[in-house]
Amino acid sequence: MDDIKILYEDNHIIVVVKKPNIPSQADKTGDKDMLTILKEYLIQKYHKKGNAYLGLVHRLDRPVGGVMVFAKTSKAASRLSEEIRNNNFHKTYIAVIQGTMPKEGKLEDYLIKDNNKNISYIATKDKGKYSALEYKILNTKNNLSLVKINLITGRSHQIRLQFASRNHPLLGDSKYGNNPSNINIALFAKSITFAHPTTKEKLTFTLDIPNRYPFNIF
Numbered sequence: 001m002d003d004i005k006i007l008y009e010d011n012h013i014i015v016v017v018k019k020p021n022i023p024s025q026a027d028k029t030g031d032k033d034m035l036t037i038l039k040e041y042l043i044q045k046y047h048k049k050g051n052a053y054l055g056l057v058h059r060l061d062r063p064v065g066g067v068m069v070f071a072k073t074s075k076a077a078s079r080l081s082e083e084i085r086n087n088n089f090h091k092t093y094i095a096v097i098q099g100t101m102p103k104e105g106k107l108e109d110y111l112i113k114d115n116n117k118n119i120s121y122i123a124t125k126d127k128g129k130y131s132a133l134e135y136k137i138l139n140t141k142n143n144l145s146l147v148k149i150n151l152i153t154g155r156s157h158q159i160r161l162q163f164a165s166r167n168h169p170l171l172g173d174s175k176y177g178n179n180p181s182n183i184n185i186a187l188f189a190k191s192i193t194f195a196h197p198t199t200k201e202k203l204t205f206t207l208d209i210p211n212r213y214p215f216n217i218f
Contacts, residue, residue, distance in 0.1 A: 015069045016068055042072070053073065058080075058089070066188050093187060095163070098170075098171060109132075110122070110127070131162065142217070159187060188210055
């Protein structure tokens with residue numbers, strides 16, 4: 001398999017670490033994506049003939065690495081998707097933003113996405129979808145801030161847009177920060193918490209903050 005780290009697997013779900021710059025699912029680039037990689041893994045491991053079912057219940061932007069869960073049955077996919085819709089699926093991110101902000105707070109906006117351009121915008125209440133996150137500044141250095149983010153809603157590009165719209169774009173984010181960079185975007189999916197789709201046991205999977213620039217400057 002393509003050097004994918006598996007954190008947990010049973011008959012219903014598989015939890016893995018996505019590396020930066022791997023698409024969550026197939027896109028127009030044709031590059032190998034997580035869904036395809038894991039299907040190939042399941043076919044090989046369980047000697048399946050033909051295709052293997054794997055449900056994509058949430059995504060990470062291509063440049064973003066971190067923890068993801070996939071469903072191995074349609075029932076698991078449906079139940080995990082329901083948790084997400086009901087805001088019972090909790091995701092924590094670590095980011096590096098430009099500048100400094102109040103020590104902690106909550107960002108609330110209404111977002112709308114232009115699918116043709118693959119970009120999101122701040123919109124009015126009647127046109128956009130409610131989007132919220134809570135954040136806490138962990139450290140500051142060289143006019144950069146290390147931020148812990150609890151994502152309340154999971155809109156497309158939400159974290160990137162909400163901080164950029166307040167003049168604190170994520171380091172390395174050329175789409176929303178107008179700062180083309182030779183570094184990867186400073187956003188990392190650190191942990192997820194959800195109820196197992198069949199046992200209902202509360203599961204949490206947490207990763208260490210990457211020991212690479214710019215996370216390691218703090």
